[in-house]
Amino acid sequence: MTEPRLIEITPATHGVDIDLVYATERNLTGKPIYKKAHCLLLEPAEAGLRKAVKIARDAGLTLRIFDAYRPPQAQQVLWDFLPDPTYVAELDRGSNHSRGTAIDLTLLDASGNELDMGTGFDAMTIESEHFHPGLSQHVQRNRLLLLGIMHAAGFTHIRNEWWHYELPGSRALPLIDNSESGPLRLM
Numbered sequence: 760m761t762e763p764r765l766i767e768i769t770p771a772t773h774g775v776d777i778d779l780v781y782a783t784e785r786n787l788t789g790k791p792i793y794k795k796a797h798c799l800l801l802e803p804a805e806a807g808l809r810k811a812v813k814i815a816r817d818a819g820l821t822l823r824i825f826d827a828y829r830p831p832q833a834q835q836v837l838w839d840f841l842p843d844p845t846y847v848a849e850l851d852r853g854s855n856h857s858r859g860t861a862i863d864l865t866l867l868d869a870s871g872n873e874l875d876m877g878t879g880f881d882a883m884t885i886e887s888e889h890f891h892p893g894l895s896q897h898v899q900r901n902r903l904l905l906l907g908i909m910h911a912a913g914f915t916h917i918r919n920e921w922w923h924y925e926l927p928g929s930r931a932l933p934l935i936d937n938s939e940s941g942p943l944r945l946m
């Protein structure tokens with residue numbers, strides 16, 4: 760079996776903005792759960808991201824990435840903190856972030872400001888749902904913009920989180936164990 764290949768995403772190589780929230784204390788646990796702020800994706804997801812970057816750029820927008828590959832050990836920390844399968848994938852099922860095919864992100868305008876998506880990243884509330892009826896029209900439009908970009912690039916969305924996109928069929932792929940989370944074995 761060939762080793763799954765994770766590719767590092769950087770602003771210089773991919774033209775994205777990166778704010779890896781789980782490497783900071785600005786996440787739901789209140790402390791860093793990544794040892795290193797490495798933004799990694801499995802090869803086919805990286806190719807999709809490149810498409811998304813171009814589509815967004817042609818519309819005057821930049822992608823800001825909050826999370827990509829997530830080591831299973833970090834998933835365990837999240838589950839221990841919030842054992843709620845609505846928002847955190849159970850350990851036996853595993854997160855598609857741990858398969859390297861999921862990405863959490865938002866859009867920046869030409870001035871580098873985040874588009875108003877109605878809630879912050881990782882807000883564990885009903886308002887984080889796509890198409891939530893209580894949100895203002897400009898929030899709905901901003902979310903649809905991100906949805907259109909990511910779908911055009913080959914990703915699919917999940918119902919509960921406006922910021923989360925993943926490759927279709929991710930569930931069939933193996934979890935990638937990279938306990939170090941840097942320095943990762945980048946082949």
Ligand SMILES: [Zn+2]
Pocket residue numbers: 826856861862863922923924
């Ligand atoms: Zn996610």
